[in-house]
Amino acid sequence: xxxxxxxxxxxxxxxxxxxxxxxxxxxxxxxxxxxxxxxxxxxxxxxxxxxxxxxxxxxxxxxxxxxxxxxxxxxxxxxxxxxxxxxxxxxxxxxxxxxxxxxxxxxxxxxxxxxxxxxxxxxxxxxxxxxxxxxxxxxxxxxxxxxxxxxxxxxxxxxxxxxxxxxxxxxxxxxxxxxxxxxxxxxxxxxxx
Amino acid sequence: xxxxxxxxxxxxxxxxxxxxxxxxxxxxxxxxxxxxxxxxxxxxxxxxxxxxxxxxxxxxxxxxxxxxxxxxxxxxxxxxxxxxxxxxxxxxxxxxxxxxxxxxxxxxxxxxxxxxxxxxxxxxxxxxxxxxxxxxxxxxxxxxxxxxxxxxxxxxxxxxxxxxxxxxxxxxxxxxxxxxxxxxxxxxxxxxxxxxxxxxxxxxxxxxxxxxxxx
Numbered sequence: 001x002x003x004x005x006x007x008x009x010x011x012x013x014x015x016x017x018x019x020x021x022x023x024x025x026x027x028x029x030x031x032x033x034x035x036x037x038x039x040x041x042x043x044x045x046x047x048x049x050x051x052x053x054x055x056x057x058x059x060x061x062x063x064x065x066x067x068x069x070x071x072x073x074x075x076x077x078x079x080x081x082x083x084x085x086x087x088x089x090x091x092x093x094x095x096x097x098x099x100x101x102x103x104x105x106x107x108x109x110x111x112x113x114x115x116x117x118x119x120x121x122x123x124x125x126x127x128x129x130x131x132x133x134x135x136x137x138x139x140x141x142x143x144x145x146x147x148x149x150x151x152x153x154x155x156x157x158x159x160x161x162x163x164x165x166x167x168x169x170x171x172x173x174x175x176x177x178x179x180x181x182x183x184x185x186x187x188x189x190x191x192x193x
Numbered sequence: 194x195x196x197x198x199x200x201x202x203x204x205x206x207x208x209x210x211x212x213x214x215x216x217x218x219x220x221x222x223x224x225x226x227x228x229x230x231x232x233x234x235x236x237x238x239x240x241x242x243x244x245x246x247x248x249x250x251x252x253x254x255x256x257x258x259x260x261x262x263x264x265x266x267x268x269x270x271x272x273x274x275x276x277x278x279x280x281x282x283x284x285x286x287x288x289x290x291x292x293x294x295x296x297x298x299x300x301x302x303x304x305x306x307x308x309x310x311x312x313x314x315x316x317x318x319x320x321x322x323x324x325x326x327x328x329x330x331x332x333x334x335x336x337x338x339x340x341x342x343x344x345x346x347x348x349x350x351x352x353x354x355x356x357x358x359x360x361x362x363x364x365x366x367x368x369x370x371x372x373x374x375x376x377x378x379x380x381x382x383x384x385x386x387x388x389x390x391x392x393x394x395x396x397x398x399x400x401x402x403x404x405x406x407x408x
Contacts, residue, residue, distance in 0.1 A: 017274065017277070017279075020274075020277075021270055021274050024269070024270045024273055024274065025270050028264075028265040028269045028270060028273075029262070029263070029264045029265050031265070032263060032264065032265035032269070033262055033263045033264075036263050037260070042263075045263075045265075046265065046266065046269070049265055049269070050273060053273055054277075057277060061288060126256065127256075127259070127260060127261065130256045130257060130259075130260060131260070134257070134260075145257065149254070149257045149258050149260075150257070150258075150260055150262075155222075170222065173218075173222070174215070174218040177218065177221070177250060177253060177254065178218075178250075180253045180257065181246070181249045181250050181253045184249070184253060184256075185249055192252065192256070193245075193248065193249050193252055
């Protein structure tokens with residue numbers, strides 16, 4: 001049984017642009033939200049969302065229609081985010097050798113530290129604390145926590161997306177949860193709990 | 194599984210804090226069964242520290258879940274679709290070509306080679322005679338005749354016609370797309386090549402390139 005999204009993907013593969021536009025419409029908010037939580041910047045979130053759809057588009061021929069479309073697109077988006085996080089980490093490290101062009105990349109990351117006015121209005125103080133705590137999550141817990149709580153995925157789905165056993169996903173959810181609790185406890189203690 | 198069995202074995206003993214923490218996570222995952230949940234509850238009532246941790250975990254989870262869902266800019270789809278290149282029609286062989294670049298290049302090269310040979314082959318089907326002192330030959334309609342006592346020095350090539358050799362050839366006789374006949378008086382010092390098919394023509398061309406002996 002093919003779901004609607006898989007069918008849209010098949011139509012898009014045969015050249016139907018409006019079918020692809022429907023897929024973009026269906027997933028743009030999810031991808032944007034995922035990337036925003038992973039990277040903490042609206043600018044980068046839009047970048048990743050666009051890159052995700054572009055990769056989906058150019059790789060439609062490789063999409064296996066028996067696989068859930070959502071698993072496929074989430075895998076592409078999470079991998080892009082993880083790559084971006086690693087690149088960022090490497091460029092922040094003083095020891096890391098900077099290949100050509102990497103310097104420009106580092107600068108482009110700078111403005112992302114300041115939330116846009118829109119974000120400032122949206123976030124209450126507590127939510128801001130949470131956002132910061134999520135930002136500090138180690139990468140391997142971060143993707144799992146975000147997929148679990150902000151994309152409402154089951155452990156099984158997360159395992160499919162990240163290509164890892166459910167037991168590993170579970171352990172990471174537990175450790176991520178514990179990490180966040182300790183972080184919020186030590187930094188904001190009585191203010192939150 | 195092992196961990197789940199533990200409380201059963203230790204039934205009657207109070208749960209310790211080390212056991213409680215993973216169970217709290219299981220509980221928050223929605224995976225604890227009635228008895229486990231009851232034991233956890235009993236422990237949490239007795240242990241203020243675990244109680245605090247559990248409340249903090251619950252709170253953390255609730256707070257993370259309550260993060261506002263952000264939406265992409267409203268014109269995202271329009272902007273994206275405008276910049277999207279037109280998708281080329283799907284060509285099944287194209288992905289194959291992508292996966293086997295070396296084989297693809299080789300086959301394109303072979304095709305071009307073959308094409309050029311074949312075009313040489315079918316360039317003209319009129320009678321063509323190549324060789325030195327052609328004045329020794331008599332050409333009538335479609336037949337090239339080398340009379341007795343006449344002599345061609347070097348190779349003689351006839352294409353698109355028949356050959357009758359009664360005289361001498363100081364070299365090879367090459368007949369392409371035609372028949373040949375040699376009389377008893379004929380004397381051909383080289384070899385006789387009779388080529389009637391494109392493939393043979395190709396082999397002959399290759400031979401001519403690589404072996405100067407044919408010249």
